[in-house]
Amino acid sequence: SLDRFPLGEKRLMDVKLGELGSWLGKRDFTPNGVLASIRNGHDRYYNKYINVKKGGIGGVAMLLVGYVALSYMWEYDHLSEYRLWEYDDLRVPTTYNIIHLKAL
């Protein structure tokens, strides 16, 4: 029933899997468009979780969890030095742990 509408105007959840690529191509990637999408997302999150009479902790907690996850992803390269084992082999410790075990 949504086939009559042009592709660029459909929402993400209404787009079929096969036409996802062409839908992505039709999206507005101009700076104004990017800003508009950021603002739209902010509005949706804000009006759903924060701009209410009796908000819960979820509104802020989800933002904090997202911040933690994002910062973990950015630090992953640095943190990968502290791995406990190499690849899938649990018997081979990493360089960092070899050094510390040798020090012991």
Added chain:
Amino acid sequence: MLSRIVFVSANAVKSSSPLGAGLVQLSHLHTSPNSQAPVPALPEKGGKTRHGIIPEEIFQLLYPKTGVTGPYVLGAGLLTYILSKEIYIINHETFAAACMGTVIIYGVRKFGPDVAAFADKLNEEKVQKAQEVKDLAMTSLAQAVLDEKKEQWRAEGRQMLFDAKRNNVAMLLETNRRERVHMVTNEVKKRLDYQIALQTLHRRMEQEHMVNWVEKNVVTSITPQQEKTSIAKCITDLKVLAKVQQAKATA
């Protein structure tokens, strides 16, 4: 709960950031500056979240296929996967995160409702103040309407005022007319009195003159002959009277 404080203080920081909460909210509620539609009320409760960090929509999404425990099993499987593949690396910070998480969860569980009630009270006070201002404005405006109606009723009474003034003017005119009538009467009476006095004077003068003239003529017409005879008559009369008197006295 924390979002309540965010909202309460959102107005304070509205102007401090370009994407500040209040500005965005205001810029999207009314698209034109002249729209008169009432601002829609805020929703009572926010989007539901399970355990504070997972939106309820995930659970609703998976319920038809996996039932109630589906998302929890998904969570456990994901956790195992990221731990075993060392996508999440257990290091010294994991312990710190666990301690902080425990403290945070304990704090939220214990003090959550109190902070929520406090923020609600702040909001209540704000709303009440605005409501008071609105009520005051309403009562004062209603009073102004009543006063205006009263002034209109008073203005209708102007007719009576004009009638009274007309009566006053008529009375003044009447008084003036009567004064003048009196004056006229007096003046006419004075003139007529003068004429009467003049006539009486004429008559008196004529009378006196006539009397004087008659007296003078009579006096001059008494000849010495008549005078003598009259004196003799008088003497004889006196004598007779004396005799009568003597007779009366001795009798």
